[in-house]
Amino acid sequence: MRSLSKKQRISALAATAALVVAGITAGTASAGQSAKESTAKAGAQPAALSAVQKTQLIKKADSTAAKAADAKALGLGSKEKLQVKDVIKNEDGATHVRYERTYDGMPVLGGDLVVHKSKSGKQTGVDRSSDAKMAVSTQGVSKSAKPATPKAKGSKAPRQVVFAMKGKPVLAWETVKGGLQKSGAPSQLHIITDAKTGKKLDQYQGIQEADGTGTSQYAGEVKLTTDGSDGNFTLTDKSRGGSKTTNLENSESGDGKEFTDKDNKWGTGKPEDAQTAAVDAHFGGAATWDFYKDEFKREGIAGDGKGAPSRVHYGDNYVNAFWDDSCFCMTYGDGEGNKAPLTAIDVTGHEMSHGVTSATAGLEYAGESGGLNEATSDIFGTAVEFHAKNKEDVGDFLIGEKIDINGDGSPLRYMDKPSKDGNSLDEWSSDAGNVDVHYSSGIANHFFFLLSMGSGKSELNGVEYDSPTSDGSTVKGIGITKAQQIWFKALTENMTANTDYADARKATVKASDDLFGKDSTESKAVEASWTGVAVK
Template sequence: MTPHMNTRRAAALAAVAAMVVVGMQTGAANAHPNTPGDSPSVSPVSTPAFSSASARTAAIKSAQTDASSTASTLKLGGKEKLIVRDVIKDANGTVHTRYERTYDGLPVLGGDLVTHTAANGKLKSVTKATTARISVPSTTAKIKTAASARKVIWAGSGTPVLALESVKTGVQKDGTPSRKRVITDATTGKVLQSYEEIETAGVGNSQYSGKVDLTTTASGSGFELTDGDRGGHKTYDLNQGSSGTGSLVTDDDDTWGDGTGDDRQTAAVDAHYGAALTWDFYKSAFGRDGIAGDGKAAYSRVHYGNAYVNAFWDDSCFCMTYGDGADNKSALTAVDVAGHEMSHGLTASTADLNYSGESGGLNEATSDIFGTAVEFFADNTTDAGDYLIGEKIDINGDGSPLRYMDEPSKDGGSADYWDSSVGNLDVHYSSGVANHFFYLLAEGSGAKTINGVDYDSPTADGSTVTGIGRDKAVQIWYKALSEYMTSTTDYADARTATEQAATDLYGADSAELEAVDAAWNGVNVK
């Protein structure tokens, strides 16, 4: 499907969003009970949906009844028909209808499309898996057809062709069932696509999150770090290089890493795990299918450079990259770091906040906010959720975190409150104002202990702020980012955006809106 993304920025500073300030080079408890409204699996307050399952079923049936007229409107060929697969209705009434396509009665693989229709019934746009015209000279295969194969139209790449689809079953070398689907050109016999439908769940020994499950893919006689459940996300080893993708990480027995930085696979385990958690968080919290909302994955690169003490998102490659730390054994791949980097891609796909001034601080804070949310969502006792950024990677060499959301100035450079000079700070420090706002909105001011970590968040005016819980705070920030912020949003604009988001979600007289105002007052954004 065609990504719905803003034009990617060409400038390196804007395109590459790093975890830490450029130039900085230095050397398990059960989950705390959630605050009201919180749970490990985020309640999707803003996820678009019908009021009931029966309403959705009725919408699908109605769309199928109108499928012929839709095909005509889309100017599909006379031999093409549409089959409704799903219908989603947004809160504003916009209806997104997903179709499969057939040609002369044959399934068209790669021919699916989605129509986006406004509440007034007007077609707004169409998203297609392929823009190619579906047409083949004949639907008669020229090669021998196995009894189990079915004829299809292959439109997954290039010019559509008549093809044969077959499924070969068996057992993989580790005893996992195998179901390999093969698409073959019905004229030439060339294999067009072949893939294993049984997704393997490898075991990863991570450096920061303990033993974790990984979604991997069988390949040849081994396995690779390709996550077919989440858009095909891949994890690569740059082998200390600084360009390209390096080598796709592979393994013989689907058990990855040993939990230490001495094993090269360990960094890949943490990166692959963090990417999966971030994908799942977006899906659970917002109904968002991938970073750009198009079902396509980014990719991860580990072992970047030599003793590189940073991690970054680069929008030009749509990928995350992780250095190995000062000792080349402490990769910057903890869960909140992974969530942070992928969330730069979310920002680029939505508000596209300029990476300088106050908007740059909001850009960095957005990644800290969602990186933190991903860490809580993981519900991992080895790396329990907290409001400390990068506490696992020990980037300062003394066990302290990179940033603190409850009182940002504890890192020695970040701003707790807004003033007219905030925009002059490095974006990693001006982010403190928004990070502090989010903490106050979620947890409130004053002393408290969460997952074994003590916090005592102050306010600029000495006021007391009562938190509304992480779930609601996350929903408000996401809606503000995706619907009301723009590339030039500053802190005053961000207050307006979150107020509008809270109003949309919870009402103009809601306690949630009052909390938004109180939290912004608490960080001196009036």
């Protein structure tokens, strides 16, 4: 668990940075990328494929020989068969084959998995929806347990399936009930029942209506992806891995109570309305998901396509928000006087990025690696805010400026000159590992600002900056898009649990070399930015 509460109640919140900035020279900010600038080399980023190439890739993966080899390597039983759903190919030739599964000819709901392979075709890993062993008996199936086919228009007769979404796989029936939802939209309500007892195991709506709408406290009027039917909508986002936002109702444990709404219009913009904080959290969670998917083709925080739960209204007057690895979930307090929930976009992006770090480098939350952990969340929380392009909460390099924890309208942290908050470090020193990680993060935050915007005076989205360097040197920025690409590649490929600032310099230089070429403008900027914060 990573708590935000520290000295003066300063939280570990997301920093903000510009996705639109590129080709920045010291003291200026430009919205476009120069045509003369180098672009990333082929590597771990998703490859651009034509429709024909995509089809050929899937056809190759779907061959009998390829599927049999993967099934054998995965240790699947003789009754289990794989069906290719999708294939992603990276620029370096690595592939990620997404399979659905059948058992004895029946679809396995929750049996999907992703097999990762190197360029040579060797399996390098697998992500499974369920780790349970598929050993389902057809004995004891009751004819009376088979549901009747619903009469409503659009209904489908029951089909036999293996239900492996929750716990031990069981034989089940899947029935689709048609008709109309209360809102007037068509209905495809999938109902899963136990084939032996007739007990309902699960249900979900196959027709996703137009997005709901929400009135948030920090982001204004926003679109929300919700779920539900018959006037019983919930803050569940199946398009983003089943992400769900729940209400802890001031408790400090549990999964929280499901939010429901009749007309799919959520919140009032006022903190007194319990739905308002949920709107901000749900919107921020979606914005974070979209950022990682759009920028890095990463499906979900762990890269497994699964959503991360968000819980709001934690405790009473709780001036905090935190990510918890044990539940892989986000939790938000309501702030001072329960009037300022810590649910702004940058907070969400920051906290959920702790999950990305946990799933990749696993930077230990202490010493210099802890500072890098915090800075990683500041960096990507920054990028999430810019990527969201929300008119009410525009991108900037101010951290936590919306939630006003200090009570005077000032942000929590500043990326251009971290020491302006009175605690954070502008540059590295031998004592950096002994400083609270929320303040030693300033070193990498400052590095990232220099790499993105450059040193000296600049202005972006109405915010003025003036970023110094430790040695008085001038640094030219390369833009936030390239800077975040470098940091993400370094985090996911080069950093380890005990990476310190010197190691981080090496990791980001290597990442930049891989992306843009050794001695490229970008790699030189990386080195100059680290030197600018006294990391050599």
